[in-house]
Amino acid sequence: MTLEPLQRRIGRRKLIAGAAGGAMAVGAAAIVGCGDDDNGPAPDWAGRVVSKFIRDDVPIENPRASLWGSAPKVEVPMQPQASALPVRMQPSVPSIRVCSLNDGKRIGFMLEWADPQRDEKVVKTPEFKDGCGVLLGPPEVPATYFMMGVADIAASIMHWRADWQKDVDDGFQDLETGFPNVAFDFYPPLVDAPRPLVVSEDYPEAGRPWLPGMNAGNPLSQPNKTSAVEKLLANGPGTITHMAVQDAIGRGTWKDGAWRVVIARDFAASNEGEIELKGGQEYALAFTVWAGSEGDRGSRKSPSNLGKLFIENA
Amino acid sequence: MAKVFNWQLNREMTYRFEEARPQRQAGAVFDTNKCIACQTCTMACKTTWTSGKGQEFMFWNNVETKPWGSYPMAWDVKILNTLGAQSWDGNTYTGKTIFESAEQGEYHVGYLPDDMDYAGPNRGEDELSSVMSEEKFYLKMPHDAWFFYLPRICNHCTYPACLQSCPRTSIYKRPEDGIVLLDQSRCRGYRECVRACPYKKVMYNHVTRVSEKCVLCYPAVEKGVQTRCMRTCIGKIRTFGFVSPPDKVREDNPVDFLVHVRKVALPLLPQLGLEPNIYYIPPIHVGSQAFLRMMFGPGAEQAVATYKNAMEGNDPELLGVLMLNVSTDRIIHKFNVSNGQVAGFGENGQELVRVPLKEPTIVRPAFDPTLAVYRYNTA
Numbered sequence: 051m052t053l054e055p056l057q058r059r060i061g062r063r064k065l066i067a068g069a070a071g072g073a074m075a076v077g078a079a080a081i082v083g084c085g086d087d088d089n090g091p092a093p094d095w096a097g098r099v100v101s102k103f104i105r106d107d108v109p110i111e112n113p114r115a116s117l118w119g120s121a122p123k124v125e126v127p128m129q130p131q132a133s134a135l136p137v138r139m140q141p142s143v144p145s146i147r148v149c150s151l152n153d154g155k156r157i158g159f160m161l162e163w164a165d166p167q168r169d170e171k172v173v174k175t176p177e178f179k180d181g182c183g184v185l186l187g188p189p190e191v192p193a194t195y196f197m198m199g200v201a202d203i204a205a206s207i208m209h210w211r212a213d214w215q216k217d218v219d220d221g222f223q224d225l226e227t228g229f230p231n232v233a234f235d236f237y238p239p240l241v242d243a244p245r246p247l248v249v250s251e252d253y254p255e256a257g258r259p260w261l262p263g264m265n266a267g268n269p270l271s272q273p274n275k276t277s278a279v280e281k282l283l284a285n286g287p288g289t290i291t292h293m294a295v296q297d298a299i300g301r302g303t304w305k306d307g308a309w310r311v312v313i314a315r316d317f318a319a320s321n322e323g324e325i326e327l328k329g330g331q332e333y334a335l336a337f338t339v340w341a342g343s344e345g346d347r348g349s350r351k352s353p354s355n356l357g358k359l360f361i362e363n364a
Numbered sequence: 365m366a367k368v369f370n371w372q373l374n375r376e377m378t379y380r381f382e383e384a385r386p387q388r389q390a391g392a393v394f395d396t397n398k399c400i401a402c403q404t405c406t407m408a409c410k411t412t413w414t415s416g417k418g419q420e421f422m423f424w425n426n427v428e429t430k431p432w433g434s435y436p437m438a439w440d441v442k443i444l445n446t447l448g449a450q451s452w453d454g455n456t457y458t459g460k461t462i463f464e465s466a467e468q469g470e471y472h473v474g475y476l477p478d479d480m481d482y483a484g485p486n487r488g489e490d491e492l493s494s495v496m497s498e499e500k501f502y503l504k505m506p507h508d509a510w511f512f513y514l515p516r517i518c519n520h521c522t523y524p525a526c527l528q529s530c531p532r533t534s535i536y537k538r539p540e541d542g543i544v545l546l547d548q549s550r551c552r553g554y555r556e557c558v559r560a561c562p563y564k565k566v567m568y569n570h571v572t573r574v575s576e577k578c579v580l581c582y583p584a585v586e587k588g589v590q591t592r593c594m595r596t597c598i599g600k601i602r603t604f605g606f607v608s609p610p611d612k613v614r615e616d617n618p619v620d621f622l623v624h625v626r627k628v629a630l631p632l633l634p635q636l637g638l639e640p641n642i643y644y645i646p647p648i649h650v651g652s653q654a655f656l657r658m659m660f661g662p663g664a665e666q667a668v669a670t671y672k673n674a675m676e677g678n679d680p681e682l683l684g685v686l687m688l689n690v691s692t693d694r695i696i697h698k699f700n701v702s703n704g705q706v707a708g709f710g711e712n713g714q715e716l717v718r719v720p721l722k723e724p725t726i727v728r729p730a731f732d733p734t735l736a737v738y739r740y741n742t743a
Contacts, residue, residue, distance in 0.1 A: 132469065135471055135531075136531070136556065137470075175478065175568045175570075176476050224417075224571065228479075260417065261417070261418070261572050262569070262576060263572030270573050271548075288531050288532040290532070347555070347556075349531050
């Protein structure tokens with residue numbers, strides 16, 4: 051994919067949407083696959099994503115694998131976030147393109163969106179990361195469910211974070227990443243440790259008191275990142291909770307002004323309250339995107355409307 | 365949004381949550397007239413709480429020089445500019461608070477500092493705002509010579525903007541002592557609190573990627589012991605204790621006495637609307653009363669007069685309370701002035717300390733007959 055066709059496609063979509071007066075349904079004469087740039091625009095998702103069944107393993111580690119081209123791609127318009135304060139009145143990303151594959155045991159989502167600025171560092175105070183999220187829930191839920199579930203029906207969320215991806219790929223982005231000329235006399239043993247950083251088991255006694263967030267067990271403060279995707283459970287805005295078992299996987303790559311991110315999990319639920327998935331079934335589905343350089347974080351984000359996911363059977 | 369009463373503004377105002385005052389509110393009074401900017405408080409706090417990696421420029425306690433210094437850079441100028449014109453009608457604030465000035469979809473007005481803003485914590489300390497100009501026979505200063513030192517910690521506000529701003533309520537105010545804490549396990553590093561706090565006393569840890577703030581040494585306070593920054597104060601400028609709302613004032617409580625009885629201690633930038641619980645005795649030598657009113661509200665002039673009166677020996681009670689400053693590590697709940705002495709008492713009424721209002725002068729003879737030696741340190 052190159053920046054030019056992606057931007058051209060967004061421009062064309064806006065033109066078509068304008069001519070049609072907003073909502074439209076584009077007949078998908080030929081399947082446009084993920085990562086497939088030359089078959090014209092992806093059809094509007096019309097509130098539904100179909101996860102295509104494949105006999106091969108879902109290519110979760112490679113967002114640019116050709117297999118993704120076999121999955122039907124849909125265009126998902128993003129919305130303002132006005133449900134919870136603070137709001138984002140204009141979406142920072144107008145739309146994303148989504149497709150999904152499953153192999154009967156595991157489901158993967160591919161999300162693509164244009165983002166001219168790659169934000170994968172959160173070391174400095176005004177730095178925020180790019181990211182995206184996939185929300186899953188039971189099929190019958192209220193319309194407000196797209197904002198991280200509702201009080202009595204939990205939402206299972208997978209959140210891919212560009213900063214964690216960078217940590218996984220290149221090692222923990224320590225202080226020196228943001229302040230290369232920093233001088234110090236003494237620090238706990240994160241300094242000069244070989245990269246990628248692996249914090250030893252005896253670290254708690256040695257250095258934890260100097261790193262309060264890590265000492266308190268905050269998952270954001272752990273330098274050892276094994277996945278760029280965080281599994282979360284939520285019952286409405288302000289309630290997201292890091293799940294005990296973190297087994298979601300994925301990978302995001304930025305190229306030519308666009309992110310392409312794969313987020314995947316097993317059908318089976320590994321945490322209490324997490325939704326279990328089955329082939330041939332329908333589920334509630336929503337997406338969210340954060341653009342770090344636009345100041346996006348937390349509720350300052352661009353969500354989609356609530357839609358449906360249908361998982362094709364073998 | 366709820367309607368809550370802010371006694372410092374003498375009116376109701378809007379806030380995200382209902383009014384919920386703690387059982388008692390930890391607070392302090394800082395006497396700016398005695399601060400020498402030695403930064404001992406700053407370093408006591410720094411070495412206790414923020415000496416880790418990622419906290420290099422994080423000073424929960426700082427001392428800045430007013431009007432030229434600020435940490436982070438221009439925090440007061442920026443928020444006051446954002447807030448716009450502020451006006452008082454007597455003791456009632458008729459302008460808008462940072463909550464009432466919020467745009468639609470926001471809880472308040474605020475801004476996120478840049479990292480460079482934290483890089484000069486004592487910028488402006490004893491410095492001119494620009495270079496001196498050369499006149500024919502002398503050098504001319506670019507501005508008036510007056511200045512004063514302003515030590516600052518988290519104000520553990522009654523209506524904290526940081527607490528209100530957190531989308532996931534990671535910040536809470538303890539009902540038992542009013543200390544505002546940021547849950548290190550719950551924070552997700554959105555920095556809404558860093559943006560929200562107009563005093564800029566919530567800061568981002570660059571390594572743990574979550575925000576942190578002054579904890580008012582709560583493990584000490586729980587044991588009846590004063591905070592590190594208070595106990596180490598060289599200039600003895602700090603009165604630490606518990607401050608009551610106006611309808612529950614206890615006149616023998618040192619902090620209540622200074623804040624409510626003598627009204628000599630005033631909140632910092634009360635017009636922002638947070639009802640901060642660290643109070644300041646304004647400096648008596650400042651060349652601009654308007655500046656003092658901006659910093660400490662409409663009671664500034666009267667506070668200066670009351671303080672001057674006490675320093676002239678006309679108010680032994682006020683002098684007595686100030687003499688108790690940093691005279692003990694324990695928290696003083698009650699005081700009593702009699703027979704030229706002031707006594708401080710603990711929560712259960714036990715006497716913690718007794719201090720003379722005026723230190724006696726003792727002249728030691730040059731010759732010590734016990735050891736048959738002369739001493740030469742008697743000048």
